[in-house]
Amino acid sequence: MEFDLESGKVIAYTKWQKCVLFMRTVAHIVFIIHHVFTFASGSLLCVHAVRNNISNIVDSCNHGAIFATNWNFSFQTVFLFLSLTYDICEWLSLHEVPRAKKIAYWRDIVFTSLVLPYTLFVSLMFWSVYWIDRELVFPKVYDSIVPWWFNHCVHTNISIVVLIETLLQARRKPVNLKLELILTTFVNVGYAVVYYSIFFFANRWLYNVFGIMTWWQVCMYQLLIWASSYVFYYMQFPINRLIHGSEPEPEKTVIERVEKEPQLEKVPEPVEETVFEKKGNGIAKNFEIAAMQNNLDTMDAPFSSDNWSLKYRSLREKFENSRL
Secondary structure (H helix, E strand, C coil): CEECCCCCCEEECCHHHHHHHHHHHHHHHHHHHHHHHHHHHHHHHHHHHHHCCCHHHHHHHHCHHHCHHHHHHHHHHHHHHHHHHHHHHHHCCCCCCHHHHHHHHHHHHHHHHHHHHHHHHHHHHHHHHHHHCHHHCCCHHHHHCCCHHHHHHHHCHHHHHHHHHHHHCCCCCCCCHHHHHHHHHHHHHHHHHHHHHHHHHHCCCCCHHHHCCCHHHHHHHHHHHHHHHHHHHHHHHHHHHHHHCCCCCCHHHHHHHHHHCCCCCCCCCCCCCCHHHHHHHHHHHHHHHHHHHHHHHHHHCCCCCCHHHHHHHHHHHHHHHCCC
């Protein structure tokens, strides 16, 4: 990826990044078609059930808007349209426009706070209970009306959306941790209020699995539901970093950091001395050697440190330097 050093913006993609963008765009288009087709098929199934007065299907259709599966399906649909819109902006080199950045911002928030936690919850919880006793979540009577592929569209394929999106789009850390946790908590509490209200006002459970539990088991199950959404939320970021690596440092930041680092002082190159400098230095060195030799002679002489010896030497120097 190439950066504009003045603005820090991306000005060109590498071939691999273009390839990933192409795969991401194709995946978003395919899943949008999948979700629209599934929604249309579900609507036709409800119309058919109402016309033929199939009570079980009609009852599910009447409560269709409050099933967790449909809530999650709606979150995914919104996310896919936001993603495709931003993909188009990238192809048109408009991804640095403020509106495009806002689209990317909400795309990532919807995915991390709503799509991934509740998709994993819906898929894992549905198939776990289905494996234990399918009558609690998807009775056999539905098989004569609801095609097998429709069940996989709303409970299995949704996890494929999350898997492919995680592989193709790096989300190493939260975009806005506080906002994402608020959205996750709001949906957790809001959805609990919905199906508990149905029980207290209509005297029936939205899900049959609650009907076989005691109240303390219902409370424990509710805590499990809430805890799982937060576990799924927090675990997505380290998994994403394992796939895509650590956060890359922009080229502009690297250049600024290098420029701020203290430069090593250059060692001055030795200057070649001229003939006169060499001669002068030689004479000076001879004087230094002679002085050092005199000091050594003085230090090695016997009684050199005695006071009478020092007086004698000073008197001798006076006689030797006199004119006589």
